[in-house]
Amino acid sequence: MVAALRIALIGAGNMGRQHLHHLQHVSGAQLCALADPDPAAAELAAQWAVPSFADHRQLLETVRPEAVIVANPNALHVATTLDCLALGIPVLLEKPVGTTPDEVAQLLHAQRNLRVPLLVGHHRRHNPLIARTRELLRQGAIGRLVTVTALWQLQKPDSYFESAWRREAGAGMLLTNLIHDLDLLRHLCGEVRQVQAFTDNALRGYANADSAVINLQFDSGALGSLTASDGVAAPWSWELTSGENPVYPHQPDQPCYLFAGAEGALSVPQLRLWRYAERGAGWHQPLDAQVQAPTRDEALRLQLEHFVRVARGEEAPLVSAEDAARTLALVAAVERAAESGTAQRPQAPVPG
Ligand SMILES: NC(=O)c1ccc[n+]([C@@H]2O[C@H](COP(=O)([O-])OP(=O)(O)OC[C@H]3O[C@@H](n4cnc5c(N)ncnc54)[C@H](O)[C@@H]3O)[C@@H](O)[C@H]2O)c1
Structure with missing residues (x-):
C-alpha cells in the first residue's frame, strides 16, 4: 500500500481550516505540520498532534513535507510558493495565484524551470x-x-x-x-x-x-x-x-x-x-x-484528492499556474475597463 502523502499547511486561517477539515477525509494524505504566525495556530497544531512553526521556511527545512497547501494572505502567495518549489515540494496554492503580473511572471518562470507540480485552488471547478x-x-x-x-x-x-x-x-x-x-x-x-x-x-x-x-x-x-x-x-x-x-x-x-x-x-x-x-x-x-x-459531492475534498494525485505526478493539475494567471489577467482587464471606460483585452501571462 502507498504511504499517505505528508502534507503541510501554510496559513491556518479561515480557508486553511477548511482544507484541514476536508483533509481528514482524504485517505491518501495526512497533515504533518503547519505554519502560521498567529498564536492560535499553535493550539490548532496541538489538536492535530503536529508541529507548528511561525515561519514557513523553518517548517520546510525542519519537516521536509512531501506537499504543501498555501492558504496565507494573497500578497504572500508567490514568495511562499517559490520557497516550496525551490525545494521540489508540490503546492496547492489558494487563489489568486498572485497579486501583480510581475510576480506571477516570476512564478510561471520558476515553475517552468523547476517542473514541480502546482495546483491553484479555484476549487469550484472540482464541483x-x-x-x-x-x-x-x-x-x-x-x-x-x-x-x-x-x-x-x-x-x-x-x-x-x-x-x-x-x-x-x-x-x-x-x-x-x-x-x-x-x-x-x-x-x-x-x-x-x-x-x-x-x-x-x-x-x-x-x-x-x-x-x-x-x-x-x-x-x-x-x-x-x-x-x-x-x-x-x-x-x-x-x-x-x-x-x-x-x-x-x-x-x-x-x-x-x-x-x-x-x-x-x-x-x-x-x-x-x-x-x-x-x-x-x-x-x-x-x-x-x-x-x-x-x-x-464536496468540491474542496475532491480538489484535495486531485492534489494528492498531482503531487504524486499521476495527473496534470486541473488548474495550472498559467491557467490561473489567465483568470487573474481577466480580472485585471475588468479593472482597466472600469477605470478607463473603454473595452480591454486580457493580457496573456508571460513567464518572466
Ligand atoms: N477558494 C476559496 O473559495 C477561498 C475562500 C476564502 C479565502 N481564500 C483564499 O485563502 C487565502 C486565505 O484567506 P482566509 O480567508 O483564510 O484569510 P484569513 O485571514 O482567515 O487567514 C490567513 C491566515 O494566514 C496567516 N498568515 C499571515 N501571515 C502568514 C505567514 N507569513 N505565513 C503563514 N501564515 C500567515 C494568518 O495568521 C491567518 O491565519 C487567501 O489567499 C484567500 O484568497 C479562498
Whole structure:
C-alpha cells in the first residue's frame, strides 16, 4: 500500500481550516505540520498532534513535507510558493495565484524551470455541478453557445467590513469573489477576447466597488454579462444557490448562471436543460425542461484528492499556474475597463 502523502499547511486561517477539515477525509494524505504566525495556530497544531512553526521556511527545512497547501494572505502567495518549489515540494496554492503580473511572471518562470507540480485552488471547478455543466456544453446539449448571463448578487453583512483590510483598496469584491465567477466563465465558455465594465462604490462608500456590471466577448464569439453586488438583498449567487458551503443558507430554486444556445438553454446550479421538442419550433411552442444534475459531492475534498494525485505526478493539475494567471489577467482587464471606460483585452501571462 502507498504511504499517505505528508502534507503541510501554510496559513491556518479561515480557508486553511477548511482544507484541514476536508483533509481528514482524504485517505491518501495526512497533515504533518503547519505554519502560521498567529498564536492560535499553535493550539490548532496541538489538536492535530503536529508541529507548528511561525515561519514557513523553518517548517520546510525542519519537516521536509512531501506537499504543501498555501492558504496565507494573497500578497504572500508567490514568495511562499517559490520557497516550496525551490525545494521540489508540490503546492496547492489558494487563489489568486498572485497579486501583480510581475510576480506571477516570476512564478510561471520558476515553475517552468523547476517542473514541480502546482495546483491553484479555484476549487469550484472540482464541483460535480460544474464538471457536468462543462460536459453538457462541450457535448453540444444547447448547440452553439450564444449568450451567458452570470449573477453574483448577495448581501455581505456589515460585520464583514469590520476588518480594516476589507474596506481598503486591493481586497475588493472583484479579486476576492468575482474572480471565482470569471474563472468559471473561462473554464466553461473559453477565453475572453475583450471586456467592458462599470463599477460603483456608492452603496457603502469604501475604496472597493460594491457593485459591478461586466460585459464579456469570448473568443468563440459568444457574449456574456456578469452582474454583481455584495450589498443587495438578493439570492442570485453561486454561494447561495449551489449549496457548496453550508455556512450560506441554500436557495436551491434560484439560478446563478444562464447559458443560452442556438438549440437549448441551461440554468446552473439546477442544471435544468431547456429544449424544444421539435426542430424549427419557436416562441409559440412550449420549451421542455429536463434536469441533468449529477450526484452532489464536496468540491474542496475532491480538489484535495486531485492534489494528492498531482503531487504524486499521476495527473496534470486541473488548474495550472498559467491557467490561473489567465483568470487573474481577466480580472485585471475588468479593472482597466472600469477605470478607463473603454473595452480591454486580457493580457496573456508571460513567464518572466
Ligand atoms: N477558494 C476559496 O473559495 C477561498 C475562500 C476564502 C479565502 N481564500 C483564499 O485563502 C487565502 C486565505 O484567506 P482566509 O480567508 O483564510 O484569510 P484569513 O485571514 O482567515 O487567514 C490567513 C491566515 O494566514 C496567516 N498568515 C499571515 N501571515 C502568514 C505567514 N507569513 N505565513 C503563514 N501564515 C500567515 C494568518 O495568521 C491567518 O491565519 C487567501 O489567499 C484567500 O484568497 C479562498
